[in-house]
Amino acid sequence: MNIITQVCRMIVGVLFIISGFVKLTDPLGFSYKLEEYFSPEVLGLDFLAPHALTIAMSIVIFECILGVMLILGDKPKFTSWSLLLLIVFFTGLTGYSAITGKVTDCGCFGDAMKLTPVQSFIKDLVLLVLILIIFFNRNKIKPLFTKRIATIGSVLALVASTVYTMYMFNHLPAIDFRPYKINANIIENMTVPEDAPKAVFDYYWKFDVNGKEEIIKTTGEYPSSEGTFVSVDTKMVTPGYEAPIHDYIMELDGVDYTEQLMQEENLIILHAFSLRRSDKKGFEAVKSKIEEAIDSGYKVIGMTASSASEIDELKQEFGFNFDFYFCDETTLKTMIRSNPAVMKLSKGTILQKLHYNDIDELELEKVGPKLIGLNLKLKKQLDSISNLDQGIRFVLMQQEKKDKDSVATVYGIPVQAETPKYFDLYRKIDSTNLIFAEKILTEYGYPGKSMVGEPTNNAIWYVIQHNMDKIGEYIEVIKKAGAAGEIEKTLVATMEDRLLMHNGEPQIYGTQGMSYSPGQEFIWPIKDPKNVNERRKEMGFDTTIEEYALALYGDAFVYMELTLEDAKRLQNQARNNSN
Structure with a gap:
């Protein structure tokens, strides 16, 4: 039993240190996970949400210290009791998640290792057994060296853990396990390979057969039944491939600009998942560097999940003369652990991610003329x-x-x-x-x-x-x-055609027409009509002259190439008919 206890002691100690260290490296990430647990939809402890960061830091420091104390053999009674209470708490939490499915990732090992609720619960059950062995045999736990060395080691671990996690909080995680790490390409991480496995579902078809319910299970095909169809339910059997990044969007006024912006060679993004919760000193810190980026020719934008009114207030307060694009708050929190923060990209590849405290490290070079704010x-x-x-x-x-x-x-x-x-x-x-x-x-x-x-x-x-x-x-x-x-060049073409028609001259791009009454419409004469579609394409129009005419005057309209004489004749006819 002594050997078993010592083995359990080392296994649990190492696991607690690893688990604690991963979360120490990313204290904000663990606090976000606690906020999810505290939400009304899960535990209904939303009054704790404002204190999530403090609670998160305290838990991970305590978790890490307990692992060190267990291995060193410092204060075995306190350590074993603390481990037991902590694992009972964690087991209850992961058990709740496994039963309800309300939290899909417990965050036990941060972003380093994703576990499903069931996997997390099983992991905690195993740990519970190991800790129970330690607890009932705590008298067999002796200092690895001496009591004094064990105590000094525990104190040093406490200081080191506290300093380390505070440093990570005030900067960015030293180790990034997320798909938005340096040198990662966002577009590539959003792409699903053609040969990627697809999700497999079972279909449960419900029919009413002479007043009795009949359920037929298939893998997707519609079943044969003499009854009347009522409904169908599906259940995922095997999940398909999910791209590492699947919820990233850069939206402005309801339009998705992700693909366009990810082609920018020199892009600086000011991130702030919540302007209301952001550190105003952070915006003061990044302001001069943002202005330097604009002067150097970089395209600068903002990204946030906040409202338009909050964005306007921020722009007025700090004089930010650039657009803020909408992105989901959870995605922004995942991308970078700072509010605000700055990210530098080139054609979708992340070159730098910086906490506002490290903004001086943003590397800028002259890439073009100053972009006017x-x-x-x-x-x-x-x-x-x-x-x-x-x-x-x-x-x-x-x-x-x-x-x-x-x-x-x-x-x-x-x-x-x-x-x-x-x-x-x-x-x-x-x-x-x-x-x-x-x-x-x-x-x-x-x-x-x-x-x-x-x-x-x-x-x-x-x-x-x-x-x-x-x-x-x-x-x-x-x-x-x-x-x-x-x-847009299409607007230039439209105005140019309008002026030419007004002056009685042939238009160039075919944007102008005359309409007097149903059946009395025509496209104003076009100079060199055979090549008009080529000119339209050059100016950015996505329709041919024939398609445009149908959209303008209806499916029954027949486009014809007219001369100025033809147009004048049609105008005279229309005027005579109206008289």
């Missing part, structure tokens, strides 16, 4: 005129006065007492917007996406587009903005 004040003004420009047109599209009033309220447009007043307001809005737009163009040039972001960069384009007499004056400015990538 967003002018938030101008952006807000342009968003306002864009809202009025589009809003009043949506108002006029409504047939009923009550519908016009309803849409006007949505867009913040003053409700008018009479319908004709909306037309007067429409002319006033266009006139006022034009005055503002011309002032902006004089002061800034075209306010493109590098200055005000997307889709705000389209605001001035709409104002000019809706003031026909001004298109000729500003078409070269619009072309220049398109060539520089500040607005």
